Amino acid sequence: MKHHSPSFESIKPNIGSSFTCLHFTKSENIKSHVWHYHPEIELIFVCGGSGKRQIGSNISYFSDGDLILIGSNLPHCGMTNENTNNEYEVVIQFSQDFLGTELWNAPEMNRIFQMLQAAKSGIVFGENVKKTLEPKIKALSESSYLDKLLKLIEILDELAHTNDFKILNAAKYYLQTQKEDNDRINLIFNHVKDNFKNQISLEEVAGLATMTVPSFCRYFKKITNKTFTQFVNEYRITHSLKLLAEQPMSITEICFESGFNNFSYFNKTFKEHTKQSPSQYRKEFSNILA
Helix, strand or coil: CCCCCCEECCCCCCCCCCCEEEEEEHHHCECCCCCEECCCEEEEEEECCCEEEEECCEEEEECCCEEEEECCCCCECCCECCCCCCCEEEEEEECCCCCCCHHHHCHHHHHHHHHHHHHHHCEEECHHHHHHHHHHHHHHHHCCHHHHHHHHHHHHHHHHCCCCEEECCCCCCCCCCCHHHHHHHHHHHHHHHHHCCCCCCHHHHHHHCCCCHHHHHHHHHHHHCCCHHHHHHHHHHHHHHHHHHHCCCCHHHHHHHCCCCCHHHHHHHHHHHHCCCHHHHHHHHHHHHC
């Protein structure tokens, strides 16, 4: 199987605008299999639906839509596919200096500037702010010219003032390394994405990276702030969360479908990640949707 480093995505602002705002119906924007990056900052709003997100080295599950801020050059996959069942998706992309460089020196812009810096590690916003901003984000995609710019600044300001968020990657995850390092780590990410249901040995991935096993372990921990085993388990647990929420499979079936070959180890790892058992998670998720 051939693997690729993240593709560079060239982004051009909408005609007559300093940034890009795209509105997609349902699963029209299928990029969940595309590992890519771009210097532009990206705000993604998914209305309804559920799925997996991979932002940098973080793999996690979202339900009932999502609101994500992705910083400059942070590798990521698309949020939706044909199984997400979202109503629509709005993607906003802008360069760090789309308002000019001097404007960021204004004290009124300081909070937004600091948030955009933090977004280099990826930010996911919580349910409250997501629901509050939904009508504004939808209105933004339907606006034009100056009104669209003013609405974007208003949305960014509200995001910058909320405490309802989570940083997805450890500090300094964003890859300010040589291209060779970026290619190597993303080759590994893609290999995990394609093969997480199978057993993946350290010898296997170290060989992909053309490194010895000890060197690879030190390198991977330095880049991602987690061991390779932790990274693979996180990917598998995230897949199991999606199956528990969406599929009428037994927990034993989900264990093996997610790449675990030992049920007790699956339960132990699941509790470490979610602080509850798979059956508790499924019951709690069902109660939320009831």
